Amino acid sequence: MSSSPTQPPGAPDGSPVQYVGTEQQPRAIYHIYRGPDREQALAFLRSTPVAEPLIYLVVETPQGNVGRDLVCLFDERSGAVIEFGPRTPSQHPRQSPTHCAWCGVYVVPFDVPEYAVRNASTLSVYLAIDEARDRGHGWHCRACALLQCVFCCDPTDMRCRGCGSQLTEVVKEITQT
Numbered sequence: 001m002s003s004s005p006t007q008p009p010g011a012p013d014g015s016p017v018q019y020v021g022t023e024q025q026p027r028a029i030y031h032i033y034r035g036p037d038r039e040q041a042l043a044f045l046r047s048t049p050v051a052e053p054l055i056y057l058v059v060e061t062p063q064g065n066v067g068r069d070l071v072c073l074f075d076e077r078s079g080a081v082i083e084f085g086p087r088t089p090s091q092h093p094r095q096s097p098t099h100c101a102w103c104g105v106y107v108v109p110f111d112v113p114e115y116a117v118r119n120a121s122t123l124s125v126y127l128a129i130d131e132a133r134d135r136g137h138g139w140h141c142r143a144c145a146l147l148q149c150v151f152c153c154d155p156t157d158m159r160c161r162g163c164g165s166q167l168t169e170v171v172k173e174i175t176q177t
């Protein structure tokens, strides 16, 4: 996470995956690579996490293109999830208003349905673990202000890794007009 997200991450030493170029689109950045086969491409993507939204890694291979975004490794043609990339929680949490304190990856805010916004005083959001995983959501600890992404949570014990308090969903900031 030391380098800027607009800089393409390099392949680790010894990886046969080669950087090809970067496509800057209005809303997203695509770092394109080429690999000898799908397995080598997936190995590269597993070892290269994406911490920011709208950044995509794509590896072209003779068996089709595979990619990685904030949430998962995917098949580019079908868009199907291949697997969720590994995230390794750190022992030393870092406080951030936008990123998981434990793995450093951006936490996608949960989109509160409009009917709920109108009754914001009684708002409570129940977020299914599967849905949270598919979209890269996470939770917030009111006691110690740390964010905790779904991948750094134990689904059987949804408490803050730092202080053990109950967690609340990270929701999009609601601006009343």
Ligand SMILES: [Zn+2]
Residues within 6 Å of the ligand: 087, 100, 101, 102, 103, 104, 105, 148, 149, 150, 151, 152
């Ligand atoms: Zn995390």
Ligand SMILES: [Zn+2]
Residues within 6 Å of the ligand: 141, 142, 143, 144, 145, 146, 160, 161, 162, 163, 164, 165
């Ligand atoms: Zn806490």
